[in-house]
Amino acid sequence: MSRCLLVFALIVPLAAHSQKTPKQTEVKVQKTSISRDQEMQLGKQFAGQVEREMEVIHNPEIERWLNQIGQSLAKTPQANAYPYYFKLINDDSINAFALPGGPMYVHTGLLKAADSEGEVAGVLAHEMSHVALRHSAAQIGKQQTYGTLFQIVGLAAGTLTQDQNGQCGMVCQITQAGTSLGQNSVLMKFSRGYEKDADLNGARMMSAAGYDPIQLPTFFEKLVKTQGTAAEPRGLALWMSSHPATGSRVQYVSDDIKFYPQRSYKANTGNFAKIKKLVAAVPPPKPQPGKLIQAKEGASGRTNLPAGMKDYPANGFSMGFPSTWQAGQAAPGGSLYIVPQGGVSKTQNGGVELINGAMIDYYVPQAGAASTNLDASTKEFLDGLKKGDTNLRADNPQRVQVGNKVALKTRMTTKTSAHQDPDQVVYLYTVARGSGLWYTALAGQTTKMSDLDPTFKQMIDTVQFPD
Secondary structure, eight states, X not given: OHHHHHHHHHHHHHHHHHSOOOOOOOOOOOXXXXXXXXXXXXHHHHHHHHHHHSOBOOOHHHHHHHHHHHHHHHXXXXXXXXXXXXXXXXXXXXXXXXXXXXXXXXXXXXXXXXXXXXXXXHHHHHHHXXXXXXXXXXXXXXXXXXXXXHHHHHHHTXXXXXXXXXXXXXXXXXXXXXXOOOOOOOOOOOOHHHXXXXXXXXXXXXXXXXSOTTHHHHXXXXXXXXXXXXXXXXXHHHHHHHSOOOSOHHHHHHHXXXXXXXXXXXXXXXXXXXXXXXXXXXXXXXXXXXXXXXXXXXXXXXXXXXXXXXXXXXXXXXXXXXXXXXXXXXXXXXXXXXXOXXXXXXXXXXXXXXXXXXXXXXXXXXXXXXXXXXXXXXXXXXXXXXXXXXXXXXXXXXXXXXXXXXXXXXXXXXXXXXSSSOEEEEEEEEEEETTEEEEEEEEEEGGGHHHHXXXXXXXXXXXXXXX
């Protein structure tokens, strides 16, 4: 009997020792060939695209509140020391997204759907975690597209064509004086593994900032329950497609919370109800220049154009052009170019310059789009061009009609960086619109203007605006 007791006594401690102690789930920062500096450079350029295509709300009280929450999260170790900043987008769909390197945007629809400040903090923490854990950078690196992206970034950063004397050519000045060239979006659907890691890291970030971490998963799951009901918020399906189900978010975050230091969660600005009222009073969004020059989705174009021409139906206008020419943007979100073969020159430093053809965009006056006046805004625009291009000579603007709208036509001459035939003639047409000064620069080398003049006239004659 004593021998059996001895054996039993030896077995019990061994069995107890063999039971594994629960461990907290490890969340890893992803490895990528893109440096942090490159990542932040990309984010800065992508932010330019966002703010050309979407309306940022400039309300000091809302901005201060959003950044107060965001910066409290940004100071935590889980935020990985990126230079985050936070802006509100006027869009009633459910969405929020962080760009590589730290720029973050929240839709008004998300604030309208949230029932507490903690839920907003949860979404911010989740999206910030994608940056902190370098998920976007890792996916770009895996796709091996970052080389192409940085080539575009060089273009967007203002490294545009300069002549041998260091002068920025006329079209270069138009690009700089107007809105910046944007970038193709790097917003992408993350894997379920990345989503779960962002949930866990975000919950830890919330806890460190003093917010109740369980509000992160409960807000996500609350939104899921509204799908297919009358209460489903606008854009929820798109939100859910980019935030795939990862199992029970509440369960695995609850399991993770067991490892957190004991603390009371009291973080709260106390201004959530007031911010909700301010956001509810925001007027509907105004069309932004970056959207207006993009081709209208699903539009087939006009068929009554002169022979040999095809249509470019954009969101804010339509223009016909020779069927042998090409229309496109040097980078998504940037100015629209409509050119014959060889009409655009690309420089060694990644710049682009219009040699022959058309460039179309919007110029937003310094006082804002609402202050757009045809004469004053055109003068402001031209003054900016003249300051940057000592070769530029402009005639007095003439009043004309473009698309049944009053317009100004300004004939200019300048020099391009082309080694042969550098002299260039430019017809600048400007029209005052609600989103700024619509303009097209029709440019050609002096020796080619006899052939280009009739084409340019046809193109201007085909311009139409939707109102």
